[in-house]
Amino acid sequence: MVQMLESPADWIGQICFKSISGLKPEDALKAKLALMSSFVNVQRKLQQPSKDKQGYGYKYADLNGVIKAIQEASEDEDIAYIQQPITVGGQTGIHNYLLNSQGAIFDFGSYLLDIGSPNPQEYGKALTYARRYSISAIYGIASEDDTDAKEFNSKPDYMTPKELKGMTIAYNGKRKDLTEVFAMAMAGDELAKQVIKDKDNSVNAKIAIKSISAIYEFSKGLLKDRDKEKAKQEAQDAQDQKIKEIVDGKKGSTKKKDPFDGIKA
Incomplete structure (x- = not known):
């Protein structure tokens, strides 16, 4: 099994440029330079794929079209790519590598998505x-x-309760029902609050959280109104009871005594 050499490695921003273990320093450098040269050549020769697919209100090139364009541009170059499917913290995505036969590796890191329903x-x-993106x-x-901007702006401001049903979010390394995590946050759970x-939550997750928050505030308002109405009714009932007691008391004090009371027949 080929092992990746963690160091020495060069970094270009967040991209790690390294080589496999066992290479002499001069061979590792030669391999890296060769991979970089091939990558530049591919970029120079690459023809943009045709956007011949229609969907979501715009035209696009599908994954097959993208791969074909890369393969054609890479035909005479010592370069290949690996797209490794991964799942991290409840998110799903791809870890991308470029490499050559001499042992050099471009590690582009991971591209992760919060897919909601796994x-x-x-x-x-x-x-x-x-993979495509x-x-x-x-x-x-x-x-x-x-x-992208148009699509983001076209997102609805809120989700319906039906749309919220089944929505999940990454919590403590697992997928958990979003409404449950929201309730935990409201109850004081620090991780849930975070x-x-x-x-970095996805657009859909942010809209869902905003929707749940709105429903929560609306429900809280209803309960508050109900409590106010209940208190008002209780006050009115108490007032009515006092009036009744006063009226009943006056009736008792003004009642005339029967003159025949106490006289035996």
Whole structure:
């Protein structure tokens, strides 16, 4: 089994540039330079794939089109890629590597998605999405029309209770019902509070949390109104009782005495 050498390694931002173990320093450097040269050549030769698919209101190149464009540009180069499916902290995604036959490795890190419902269909969709987006970003491929801002702005402000049903979020390394985590946060659970307030939550998770919060505030308002109405009714009942007691007391004090009381027949 080939082992990755953790050090020495070079970093380009968040990208780790390393080589397999067992190479002499000069061979490791040669391998890295060769991989970098091949990567530059592929970028230079790569033709943008046709955006011949239609969906979600825009045109895009599917994963097959993206892979084909990369393979054609890499045909005469000593370079390959690996997209490793991973699951981390309840999130699903891809870890990307570029490598060559000389032992150099570009480690591009992980591209993770919060898919919400971890069923096989959603898992497969998430992997395809992660593969296409991450490899496109690495090679500079514009795989779809630039509609991210439009798509984000078109997201609904709130979700319905039906849409919220089954929504989950990563909590303590596992998927947990979002409404339950929200309730735990409201009850004082510090980890749940961090999860709910996490700025890196997906757009859908943020909308769901906003929706649950709105439902909570609305319900709290209803309970408050109900308590006010109940207190008002209790005060009115107490007032009515006092009036009744006063009226009954006056009736008792003004009642005329029967003149025949005490006279035996």
